[in-house]
Ligand SMILES: Nc1ncnc2c1ncn2[C@@H]1O[C@H](COP(=O)(O)OP(=O)(O)O)[C@@H](O)[C@H]1O
């Protein structure tokens with residue numbers, strides 16, 4: 001009996017959040033590093049289905065960097081990163097589109113649907129959801145100490161999000177699952193960092209929340225302790241003083257951009273924790289790092 005009462009208590013803790021988030025859109029970025037063990041993949045799919053059944057509108061944007069890397073390696077093709085972006089020649093672009101839009105996207109769709117969700121896979125080409133242009137990456141040349149443009153190939157940045165297709169799917173009870181492949185004005189294909197796509201989609205949808213699932217507990221301070229909240233005005237200091245580096249920089253920047261565009265809060269959480277999304281959304285304490293306006 002005690003165990004049953006404890007379970008009821010857990011449900012009651014969730015009640016104010018279920019009420020607050022009813023009919024709200026939640027954009028969840030599912031990183032390639034978080035798609036590891038089978039039980040975690042199933043747990044993620046079940047979380048998404050539960051969110052939909054209790055009246056929220058989850059939108060999934062996925063990555064797949066490690067999965068792309070494995071295929072390129074099997075082909076014997078070298079891959080390089082500049083400022084966290086994969087240098088993408090024509091052959092690499094084909095692999096990226098096949099892996100993200102094909103295998104990875106369909107695996108997530110199938111997993112959600114096997115738990116009675118109604119997921120539909122999309123890339124940025126569908127309904128011209130993600131219109132992109134070539135990304136210009138500037139870096140300092142150590143010899144001349146001048147800033148130079150580095151050609152990273154078909155890497156794109158988001159020019160515009162056309163959310164009509166997402167709204168149409170949501171209205172019909174479907175769960176959009178989006179691969180971060182963009183389309184240019186002339187129909188060309190672009191490879192875009194999945195965090196950046198998730199942030200821009202959350203902004204365009206005026207989502208209640210953006211959740212980035214990654215492979216670390218959240219943002220940590222210099223002594224390795226988790227920082228549970230970051231005000232968007234304080235984030236640049238954490239980058240400038242070196243607390244935040246590497247792959248965490250685009251994450252925090254896209255969280256800040258999303259909040260500036262009207263998203264209420266963005267969260268960076270550990271996708272290796274089972275049911276991470278539910279723990280973040282429906283418990284008082286939450287997990288990971290929340291980015292918002294706290295001042
Ligand atoms: N202050 C910080 N707190 C947490 N992680 C950080 C920090 N600074 C840099 N990182 C690095 O950022 C990584 C997350 O970025 P990334 O590997 O690109 O994630 P994903 O593959 O999920 O997109 C962490 O694993 C960690 O190595």
Ligand SMILES: CC(=O)N[C@@H](CCC(=O)OP(=O)(O)O)C(=O)O
Nearest residue numbers: 032063064065085086192193194
């Ligand atoms: C331009 C660029 O780097 N694109 C990424 C797209 C996938 C991605 O972002 O995947 P994760 O979220 O799993 O890292 C790539 O090619 O790896």
